[in-house]
Amino acid sequence: MPTLENIVTPALIVDGDMVEANLMAMSTALPGDRLRPHVKAHKCTQLAKRQASHGHIRFCCATVREVVGMAAAGLGTDLLLANETLDASRLAPLEACVTVAVDSLETIEAAARAGGAVEAVLVDVNVGLPRCGCKPEDAGRLADAARSKGLGVRGVMGYEGHVVGLEDRQQRIDQTSQAMEILQRAHADVGGNVISAGGTGTYDINTWATEIQAGSYALMDTAYGKLNLPFRQALWVWSTVISVSDEYAVLDCGLKSLGMDHGNPQIEDGQVWFCSDEHTTFSTQAKVEVGDRMRVTPAHIDPTVAYHEALHVVQNGEIADTWPIDLRGW
């Protein structure tokens, strides 16, 4: 087992106790089927097994490969591909029970052609984010089309992705309410008993959904860290100081180990200047020496994790376990 002193950096480390605390906080707030954890945030079946041990056994995936990997790991009780795909045939042979999101006749036909494990759909409804999802008024027609193709229709899905990151809680409440009003209207036309929606930023606000699709809560990042949620930062990029100058120092993590769409990462007691492919230049008042190792907090967890091969689980200051990030790719 590698140690924090000798492990090759950059490496993803997670605080095992904080992950458990986050999973516990979520399972207390949203027990059992009230949460459908989204694996896209961590892409790690070992972590998904920890989520299952807290009673969350039905999962969301964003890619076909995530569904395939979850099924292979024995986590296929009820998998939702919460995304549109024309490639549903890759899901058919799985030892799993798979539901796919659809928002068009083309995606319905792809699901119907797949057969096998793909037994049902959720009609994906646009609730305000300009991305996937049909117009609310088209949802009933699409549900009928799915049924006519022999697919089960479990209900609707509508992700308020334009709301989950708003820092003002009252704004999140107001805008979630508006989004879910749209989704409920569509649900009345669609039928079924599932209303799937929500994310880490609205997990306790979205009481309209029958199940919440949160994922980031398990590991967190600086973006969600601003929202005063009961989940704590549990993942960092572990990095080595490789160069020290008078005014700044340089770490060996950079654009290829950090998702950058939400901006620069953060470090304790210091200021990040900029990131290059394999470097982060920063300044600090603290004394820094070449060879020191530091935790770097990513701004956005999902595209950060997707660069790495493993999560190293730290407990009592030591690497206690290594979990492969086995759901990468498509």
Next chain:
Amino acid sequence: MPTLENIVTPALIVDGDMVEANLMAMSTALPGDRLRPHVKAHKCTQLAKRQASHGHIRFCCATVREVVGMAAAGLGTDLLLANETLDASRLAPLEACVTVAVDSLETIEAAARAGGAVEAVLVDVNVGLPRCGCKPEDAGRLADAARSKGLGVRGVMGYEGHVVGLEDRQQRIDQTSQAMEILQRAHADVGGNVISAGGTGTYDINTWATEIQAGSYALMDTAYGKLNLPFRQALWVWSTVISVSDEYAVLDCGLKSLGMDHGNPQIEDGQVWFCSDEHTTFSTQAKVEVGDRMRVTPAHIDPTVAYHEALHVVQNGEIADTWPIDLRGW
């Protein structure tokens, strides 16, 4: 062999003829040892072999794993780890000839401890970019320290990374001149016959360096595309339209398949609105249907390639070869 119609998307595709044209243009401008191609841009030994076939057999790497992978692929004639590392011992067992960049006593000691394949160093000098590199006035002292530890000193390295992306050519000329004046001063104190510097944006401007460390020229991206260089875009993210609405459509590539630090990717005849983890929302005047496949041009190639497992080489409209991106990780 997969086809462009059935390959799982998102996928990286490269135009085989354009890559060859780019390699040819570079080998005409900087034949043989005048160029030391940087593999960090493509992380692909198959592409490195194409570069070697154009006479560029000495390579730059940014990570220990890149050096290890290049040596394993039989490309270890003269590998420069153009980056500081405390982990040089992983290089010692290689069947290769390895030079490492050093800018401190700690990195010199790490190189000296390694032994084996690690025979020599370049003293890395800061020429204006606040990243690695010693002060010019410290370079001679570090060279002496390296020699006293039994290491060969081949010369100096100094990357004008603050200059290579400037859109105004005259600015690139002026600032490269200033940076190389610093590097030449350090070289006088260091000795050796190598002055290693430069990048794709200064490949024909930097006439002070004995070898140029360009990498992006082989595949290009939108950032370097603004510089009127004789290298053409040769890599795209191949992506599928999975949802179409009245005002926009959605592709199945996003933050996990595109390096985002240089901003949004581009599409032909359209406007990218924003990227999410697995989606790109865009608008276009062209007719778009669910299932259409499109080329997406990344803003920054290096962190884009690092998300993918393979480069699919397209020739005459068909996938003619698939090259593993086998130098990922650290």
